[in-house]
Amino acid sequence: MIMTPEETGTTERTAPSAEAARSAKEKSAALRKLVVQQLFFELALPLGGYYGLRAAGVGQWTALAVGSVLALPWLVYGIVKRRKVEMMPVFTLLLMVVGALMSLVTGDPRVLLVRDSWLNALIGFWVLGTLATRRPFMMTAARSVVLAKVGEEGWRAWESRWDTQPRFRHDIRLITAVWGAVLTLDAGVRVVLAYTLPLDLVPGVSTAQWLVVLAGLLVFHNRFVTRSGLKV
Known part of the structure; x- marks a missing residue:
């Protein structure tokens, strides 16, 4: 044929x-x-x-x-x-x-229990620190996802919205601020848990608390990027 x-x-x-x-x-x-x-x-x-x-x-x-x-x-x-x-x-x-x-x-074994809190706190502060730069954390984090979905050309089009759309810049900064603030606050909560709960309860409660926080963040993230038009 x-x-x-x-x-x-x-x-x-x-x-x-x-x-x-x-x-x-x-x-x-x-x-x-x-x-x-x-x-x-x-x-x-x-x-x-x-x-x-x-x-x-x-x-x-x-x-x-x-x-x-x-x-x-x-x-x-x-x-x-x-x-x-x-x-x-x-x-x-x-x-x-x-x-x-x-x-x-x-x-003090509790020092070992707050180790992960140091990591979350430093990541949270770093994410918040990127708000003062031209490329907040979420712009960098989104690159691999956008490339996987729409390729290099689609990424360039998505990225160019930063220079042309004030609303886009506002939404990127907002979602970056939410991630940074939540990670930082989570670190503080886990330190409190490590020094107030009975030692054998801390690993389980701290892990469960982190999973709940992470799940909440992911749900918020997905809904926000969909509603604001950031999703590709």
Whole structure:
């Protein structure tokens, strides 16, 4: 069967579109897989390790330290797999070491419990600090998502709205401010929990509290970007 030029043109236009759709689906599936892995290795495994060791009669400090170390192979694996040293995994490893050393010096296992709060607080302050720059955090964070959905040309069109649409700039700054403020406040709440609750309750309550906060942030984020026209 001989195709007409119009049919050929349609096929040529459809093929890249189908390819882009497959690529977006693959990237979305990879992102979901990464999130599940992070939840397991960085939250579920250390938490399960702590309570498993406590049930076996291991002391609180040792259980906390070993539970934290369970996430170490995952962090190292991420660095090796990507073949480059990234800031966040290295920073997390540094916090683990510093927290363990401080806990050894002070003899207080609660120092280990507030380690993650330092990370959240620093990230929150950094996100808020980007509000004073030309590219707030959410502009940078959105790049990979926009590229996966609409490609390089679509990203350039989306990014150009920053220079031409005041409302766009306002919405980007607002959602960046919400993320920064929530992460900072969450860090403060987790410090309070670490020093007021019975020690064995802190890992479970703190993890549950963070999951609730994260879920709330994601729901707000999705609704806001949809309603404000930021979603692609």
